[in-house]
Amino acid sequence: MNGAMVAAPGGVQQAITDLLRRGLDEKVLNAVLVPARVPAGDSFAWLLVRDSSVLEETQPLPPVMSVQGARAISRYARGGVSGKVAAVLRPCEVRATVELAKLRQVELDGLLLVSMDCPGALPLKTYLDDPQQGDADFEKLLSGDETVAREVCKTCHLFSRPVSDLHFATLGADNGQASIVAGSEQGRLLLDTLRIAEKSSLDAWERAVAERQEQRKQARTQAQAAFRQDIAGPDKLLETLSQCLNCHVCRSVCPICYCRQCYFESQALLMPPDNTLARARRKGGMRLPTDTLLFHLGRMAHMSLSCVSCGACEDACPSSIPVARMFSLVGDATQKQFDYTAGRSVTEPLPTITYKEDELSDLVAPYFETYSGRETAS
Ligand code: SF4
């Protein structure tokens, strides 16, 4: 398999920017959706760029995920885009975009998804507290020091080669070089139009990706086993969520939670005061606002099949609850039941719209787990 070797003396960010500039200047692209530093300099936002001179201000691979890219795309491309628009995304953002396309929240026609080998992202709060230190930490991350990365990134095994149209491959490449890998006919067409030939071997990159994937899979299995011990069972789960403010920010930043009216914010859960009083009497006392646990369990039931482990919810949580790790753990388990991986393929149907006679056969009997010597049905 071959890719197009490009010079990247200024790093992969410069190589991506150069391609986007050529696309805009040669009018192959109508617009480009790409992250850019905000004017205050202390965070990043998405910018829809039409004039290539503005690309100088953009940063295709920012240190943090301040807004999940699929959320930005769904706000813009729900009804389709006119002309050809390139969106530069991390692999987990591509996978979320694919899920949203299947959920009919994004129209992929006309969108050209551009991705890169992802080094990970820094925790958003750490970056916002000290952006200068954050920029220095990101340099460390780019040079392979993962200790500064978000927890979800340390165990992300899907950090490369999502189903994007063009992918910038840097793993295993010599310094100052990158390869562009075309993942679709429209990606190939764009390279052809810009006269970029796919002539260089991708063997070294494929080996380096496979090696890192294996390491990350092992790290993910170990981290999830340890985390499961921390949160398994009603008592530990309630303890993990004890600082939850019930603010639902995790829901609002999640790319997959697209409902215009969330059930957990609807009138349906508002009880008459007397009912609340009766519940309080029954228990002796009652936490308000109510239904914190129900919100998390309900959200998991609604979207864990499409969770892409992007970490946006955990980044945004004001109480530092490991919400992305919770959702990744449950997401991996539910997706495994259906032999499904969120965002892996555009054509693979969502499990919720397909029916197989033998699915869930191992779960037909009531499912029990024993926690601290007592049995709890779930
Ligand atoms: S989860 Fe982290 S490492 Fe994985 S693609 Fe997203 S930002 Fe990159």
Ligand code: SF4
């Ligand atoms: S639940 Fe969290 S980790 Fe999963 S897709 Fe939503 S924001 Fe990303």
Ligand code: SF4
């Ligand atoms: S987990 Fe965090 S973001 Fe989500 S509702 Fe609780 S406090 Fe808010």
